[in-house]
Amino acid sequence: MATINENYLKLKAGYLFPEIARRVKTFADAHPDAQIIKLGIGDVTEPLPEACRTAMSKAIEDMGDRASFKGYGPEQGYPWLREKIAAMDFQSRGCDIALDEIFVSDGAKCDTGNILDIFGKDNTIAVTDPVYPVYVDTNVMAGHTGPANDKGEYEGLVYMPISAENDFTAEIPSQKVDLIYLCFPNNPTGATATKEHLKAWVDYAKAHDAIVLFDAAYEAFITDESLPHSIFEIEGAKDCAIEFRSFSKNAGFTGTRCAYTVVPKTLTAKTSDGSDVELWKLWNRRQSTKFNGVSYIVQRGAEAVYSEDGQAQIKALVSFYLENAKIIREKLTEAGLKVYGCVNAPYVWVKTPNGWSSWDFFDKLLSAANVVGTPGSGFGAAGEGYFRISAFNSRENVEEAMKRITANLSV
């Protein structure tokens, strides 16, 4: 008799995006002429940089010639890509990260989930609330939690609320936790972390033999020069942190798929009898066994991000989205709303006015302006009373959406 992983039954049914789709459909059916603008989902809209496309075309030619054809590549990624990542994303910022500490993959989403393969079952897991749902759901699937309560909080997880009151940075816990998920610049709130804030986490992690799982998928959006791009800019982080990066948001690779994870060689965790094991070895073994590398063509595309043209082109791409974010921020402020984020991140986190719930605001925005965003409550109980608007869209759509909001949404 085949049985299932019953942890999957604990997952709250994917509620957020289906419910958004349902409400949008109901509205669209009733108002067939409405031109609905979607500023909801966190996917990029602008085309791949030319440098990446040119490199990928050339790589396709390589595959067509017996002499330059590539079969299986290294599971960890080609050295020419890992070398550029190490030099340009880390060493250039004073982080002592070497090529062999970088594992190229097909996504930061997959890596943040897969990383649980190498950790024990009894770790205490801390996540912020609101949070990128992947961190929570993968822990549920792995059997690290009990069931969810009415608010959608899973038993056994430590939720660290983030809101305007604490500047969207979690308090360092007073209890002992073992794995801490941090995401800066943050999805969904658009908040950033200072070096001091990350240092407090590194100090906590070192004091408690904990590990920080640091998601830096939006680091390219940092414009404030005082902010760290990597947790490895903090002294001591190589002994207590794993970092996830992605080409999805800086170079538009959401559909092309390339990312990487940094596991320092000095990073260890304990066996049940208290001895230290290098996590690098376990992750290397995990990837070599369950993963066969990212396609040669895509890795050549990612490599081109580090060329002179590639750097200029991704900078332009990121600036484009940040300009959208600035327009959204200014117009929503003009409309009388309180907004957060959207300076060093492509997300605008809006406080709902008049005590409206996240879903009340969703409905008002849809009916008054025909604009769709994401209710903050969908990212966690503490997201209630907030709303996420994404800057990933065309300029035309952003300007039109903001025009309608300032004209029609009375708060």
Ligand SMILES: *Cc1c(COP(=O)(O)O)cnc(C)c1O
């Ligand atoms: C978009 C995003 C990623 C990137 O995921 P990929 O699988 O590399 O596309 C990672 N973390 C967060 C928080 C994100 O929003």
